[in-house]
Amino acid sequence: MDAPTTTSADNGTSGGGGGWFTPRKQPATTPGTEQEPTEGRRLAAMRPVGRTSTADGTVPPAGQDRDPGSDDAHQSGPDRPHHAGDGAAAPQPGAPPATPTPEPPMAGHIPPPHPTPSTAPAADQVPYAVAQAATTRAQAPGPSPFAASEPLTAPTSLAQPTSLAQPTSLTQPTASDQLHVPAQRPAPAQPASPDAVLIRRTMAEVGPVADKVTSYFYALLFVRHPDLRSLFPAAMDTQRDRLLKALLTAAEHIDNKPVLVDYLQNLGRGHRKYGTRPEHYPAVGECLIGSLSKYAPDVWSGEMEAAWVRAYTTISQVMIDAAAADELRAPAWWYAEVVSHELRTSDVAVLTVRPDQPYPFLAGQYTSVETPWWPRVWRHYSFASAPRSDGLLTFHVKAVPAGWVSNALVHRARPGDIIRLGPPGGSMTVDHTTDSGLLCLGGGTGIAPIKALVEDVAEHGDRRPVEVFYGARTDQDLYDIDTMLRLKQSHPWLEVRPVVDRQGLLQLPEAIREYGPWTEYDAYVSGPPGMIRSGVDVLRDIGIPVSRIRHDSVEELVAAI
Numbered sequence: 001m002d003a004p005t006t007t008s009a010d011n012g013t014s015g016g017g018g019g020w021f022t023p024r025k026q027p028a029t030t031p032g033t034e035q036e037p038t039e040g041r042r043l044a045a046m047r048p049v050g051r052t053s054t055a056d057g058t059v060p061p062a063g064q065d066r067d068p069g070s071d072d073a074h075q076s077g078p079d080r081p082h083h084a085g086d087g088a089a090a091p092q093p094g095a096p097p098a099t100p101t102p103e104p105p106m107a108g109h110i111p112p113p114h115p116t117p118s119t120a121p122a123a124d125q126v127p128y129a130v131a132q133a134a135t136t137r138a139q140a141p142g143p144s145p146f147a148a149s150e151p152l153t154a155p156t157s158l159a160q161p162t163s164l165a166q167p168t169s170l171t172q173p174t175a176s177d178q179l180h181v182p183a184q185r186p187a188p189a190q191p192a193s194p195d196a197v198l199i200r201r202t203m204a205e206v207g208p209v210a211d212k213v214t215s216y217f218y219a220l221l222f223v224r225h226p227d228l229r230s231l232f233p234a235a236m237d238t239q240r241d242r243l244l245k246a247l248l249t250a251a252e253h254i255d256n257k258p259v260l261v262d263y264l265q266n267l268g269r270g271h272r273k274y275g276t277r278p279e280h281y282p283a284v285g286e287c288l289i290g291s292l293s294k295y296a297p298d299v300w301s302g303e304m305e306a307a308w309v310r311a312y313t314t315i316s317q318v319m320i321d322a323a324a325a326d327e328l329r330a331p332a333w334w335y336a337e338v339v340s341h342e343l344r345t346s347d348v349a350v351l352t353v354r355p356d357q358p359y360p361f362l363a364g365q366y367t368s369v370e371t372p373w374w375p376r377v378w379r380h381y382s383f384a385s386a387p388r389s390d391g392l393l394t395f396h397v398k399a400v401p402a403g404w405v406s407n408a409l410v411h412r413a414r415p416g417d418i419i420r421l422g423p424p425g426g427s428m429t430v431d432h433t434t435d436s437g438l439l440c441l442g443g444g445t446g447i448a449p450i451k452a453l454v455e456d457v458a459e460h461g462d463r464r465p466v467e468v469f470y471g472a473r474t475d476q477d478l479y480d481i482d483t484m485l486r487l488k489q490s491h492p493w494l495e496v497r498p499v500v501d502r503q504g505l506l507q508l509p510e511a512i513r514e515y516g517p518w519t520e521y522d523a524y525v526s527g528p529p530g531m532i533r534s535g536v537d538v539l540r541d542i543g544i545p546v547s548r549i550r551h552d553s554v555e556e557l558v559a560a561i
Ligand SMILES: NC(=O)C1=CN([C@@H]2O[C@H](COP(=O)(O)OP(=O)(O)OC[C@H]3O[C@@H](n4cnc5c(N)ncnc54)[C@H](O)[C@@H]3O)[C@@H](O)[C@H]2O)C=CC1
Pocket: 001, 002, 003, 004, 080, 081, 082, 083, 084, 085, 380, 381, 382, 383, 395, 396, 397, 398, 442, 443, 444, 445, 446, 447, 448, 449, 471, 472, 473, 474, 477, 499, 500, 501, 506, 507, 508, 509, 526, 527, 528, 529, 530, 531, 534, 535, 557, 560
């Protein structure tokens, strides 16, 4: 994600407010308690997780604590890439938002405030299945293999409304923080509900003017609720529409409850790090309705608005419930100190950090990262190792053109710097209930989570065959090949095959055709969006059912710019 970002709404809040929606359940904490009050204490109390301190209090090089195959132990080797990027032109900290002045809000558009949670439309509108899931989930990320059947990728771009009945292509960009879950679940083959029909009608109408809708939405939000501005990055140009896209994506999938609940719960949990509170949701809902009604005047009606209110109420409630449940078991974010920074190539660095509190995650997952140089700008990166006894976390970061976070992490970060981490996400994890082989495709820095998966299999002692195809553009770009070959030497069940592009004649996915058969393998694909797309195509073509193909959300990769 960051590593796959999973798409992530690198920013966001929810909120806007008209009062027509009242959260059913309020978290126990009061506004702000997650953030400022604890921040100073946590920074002051930064402590090692596991055994990382030496007798003199210094932190030893991360590699000293790792097993032979760790990134930290690795040396040499060319290297390379990472993530899709960090964004557009780097903004100046504190730069004003690129939002236009909104036209006067439409008077009387938002229904009057609803006073009590119990009578709020939300409570009644949340389907049982959704409500139940919202209260029973939010536990550990879980190994949740998600079987990928058709990539029901979220819809995406405002300009391209999609149908649940028609799995969208992997090319669809989406938004949100943990949007990758929906991309890999099957869509129910049932007729769209009346609300879904209305919502899609709106989407089709606003699609051609998506940019205007986005600009207006944020302008409205910040003008009406200036207090929410501080929850967003100073420069909004590259991520201003992620929140809106996430909401629209969710609304469009309002019929697909299993996918929607997973997605929204991740979204709700992920929004804790932005400081999002339940009371922010009505503000966002009001501005969402205001924006849509303004730009879809020909189809907008009371019936249409009611459908959106119901959808948003459901969406909000699931997010709020997930965040509240998460509050009981995990911090909104973790501070982490950089303890090791190794430049593998001119643009790829391997960073190891020590979180201030234990950080539970599963091999194959990713997290979001915020640097001190770009406040509130978050990017996703995969964990490059399975969970370690010393609690350290390693990331592979490639500095991409105009990438704020990636360039900061590669070229600016040094041991001692403090970054923040969001919660773990992603379902590209090993299913330990089977003994199927693993066919892994890692392109560029996409090798990071693949390495974690290999370590995970090794730690379980499964002895399952694991075949890794490691693709790169040049020999120098195989920055972690030494590590992978060391792992291979230690584990007879592991095969590692570097695949260097032959002037574009042979790219990673195609190389697997020369080996096999792979029909008994579970497949894992990690790398740039184009590689994931073609990788999934090749895997299906050689007979691996889509339900056995796992990858992070392409949308997140795209969003991780
Ligand atoms: N840093 C991290 O933790 C993770 C990063 N990623 C993603 O991995 C990507 C890595 O970027 P780079 O290192 O620059 O990789 P890259 O662009 O150099 O590509 C690596 C290899 O992937 C294959 N490939 C690339 N594009 C392809 C296409 N369209 N079709 C078929 N094969 C293709 C080629 O074999 C290429 O050599 C980024 O998009 C990043 O978001 C994914 C997971 C984790």
